[in-house]
Amino acid sequence: MTTPAEVTSRLAEAVAGAGSGAPLADRLGETCRSLLGADGVALVLAYTQPQRLAVCVTDEVIGRVENLQDVLGEGPGVDAYRSGCAVVGRIGDADAEVAWPLFAEAALREAGPLTVVAVPVPAGAEVLGVLTAYRAGPGHPAPEDDLTAHLAAAVGVTLLRDVDFGRDLELDLAGPGGAPTGVWAARAEVHQATGFLVARLGLSPDDALALLRARAYAAGLTLGEVAHQVLVRAVDLAPDGNGSRPPTC
Numbered sequence: 001m002t003t004p005a006e007v008t009s010r011l012a013e014a015v016a017g018a019g020s021g022a023p024l025a026d027r028l029g030e031t032c033r034s035l036l037g038a039d040g041v042a043l044v045l046a047y048t049q050p051q052r053l054a055v056c057v058t059d060e061v062i063g064r065v066e067n068l069q070d071v072l073g074e075g076p077g078v079d080a081y082r083s084g085c086a087v088v089g090r091i092g093d094a095d096a097e098v099a100w101p102l103f104a105e106a107a108l109r110e111a112g113p114l115t116v117v118a119v120p121v122p123a124g125a126e127v128l129g130v131l132t133a134y135r136a137g138p139g140h141p142a143p144e145d146d147l148t149a150h151l152a153a154a155v156g157v158t159l160l161r162d163v164d165f166g167r168d169l170e171l172d173l174a175g176p177g178g179a180p181t182g183v184w185a186a187r188a189e190v191h192q193a194t195g196f197l198v199a200r201l202g203l204s205p206d207d208a209l210a211l212l213r214a215r216a217y218a219a220g221l222t223l224g225e226v227a228h229q230v231l232v233r234a235v236d237l238a239p240d241g242n243g244s245r246p247p248t249c
Contacts (some may be wrong), residue, residue, distance in 0.1 A: 002035055004150045010035060011154050028155055029056035035151060036117070036143050038133035042066045043121070043155065045129035047081035048073070051191070055129075055159075061111050062134055068106050070223055071216045075103040077130045080118035084127050086149070088142045089116040102217075115140040119148045121156040128156050193227035201238060211237055 014027040022030075025043060033041045040062040045053045052070060057063045069075035076089035079099075089096050089104075092113035096104040107114065118132045131152050133143070190212065197208035215237060216226040229235040 002144075002147055004146075007035060007147070007151050007154055011151075011158055025055040025159075026058075028158060029058050032131060032151060032155065033058055033133065036133045036148070037135075038117075039135050041131065041133045043129065043131050044077065045121075047127075047130045048078055053129075061114075061136070062132065064110050065107055065114070065116065065134060066132065067222050068103055068110070071213050072100075072102045072106065073210075073213060074100045075107075076100070076116050076118040077132050080120050080132075081127055081130050084120050084122075086117065086119045086145060089118070090114075090138065091116060092138050106217075112136065113138040115142070117142050117148065119152040121152045121159075123156050123160060128159070131155060189227040189231055190223050193230040196230060197237060 010031050011028065014024075014031040029041050029043055032038075032043070040059040041056070042054060042058070042062045042065070043056040044066060045055060054066055057066060065075075066077070069077050076087040080087045089100070090113075091104055091107045091111070107116075113136070115135045115138070116132060117134070118130050120127045121129045121131050131148075190209075193212060194205055194208045197203055197211060198205055201208070201211075203211065212223055212226050212230070215221075215235065216223050219226065221229075226235070230237060
């Protein structure tokens with residue numbers, strides 16, 4: 001059984017591994033994957049907010065799972081962020097279909113049966129984000145509650161206290177000319193596209209984001225991709241629009 005002391009020691013080793021050249025979030029993600037015995041993990045901050053940011057995605061499967069939760073607005077990660085409690089989702093079981101009908105169906109279609117564990121990452125009394133881990137196939141036991149809670153808390157403290165990680169985010173937020181770059185760029189466009197739809201269609205921010213999500217789900221795209229299409233006028237989401245526009249010369 002993994003102890004809290006081992007968790008702390010392994011995370012400390014990950015932080016100290018700056019010489020490897022891998023970003024801190026990636027080192028933390030790989031350490032979490034190993035400690036949880038998972039096939040893959042994702043670390044996402046501000047999970048249900050417009051500024052949602054995936055700082056670590058270890059493989060394609062967890063990437064697809066996170067994209068579906070982002071687009072559909074439902075799933076174990078969404079529930080974990082909103083409730084502040086760990087959530088286990090067994091994709092392929094009837095319980096998951098009841099709890100998250102759209103997500104469970106789409107995840108099963110894209111990734112097959114999975115055991116997904118989503119754990120809120122605390123920042124004091126608030127929730128900073130969600131650590132999500134998966135194992136492929138049905139019937140896997142969930143990690144011990146004490147282990148996941150201690151791991152998530154340690155990750156939260158590490159991210160908040162690490163100077164290099166904070167500097168990396170600042171650099172991403174303020175690229176040349178102050179424009180967002182790197183991992184923040186797509187989410188910045190989601191902000192902008194949401195504001196555009198609010199102004200153009202007279203929607204509330206929540207309804208504008210829901211419209212972007214509906215388009216992304218229908219088109220099989222990420223929110224960032226749909227937001228970019230809206231901003232470059234490649235699609236028209238107005239009720240009287242045709243949903244797409246040809247490029248102009």
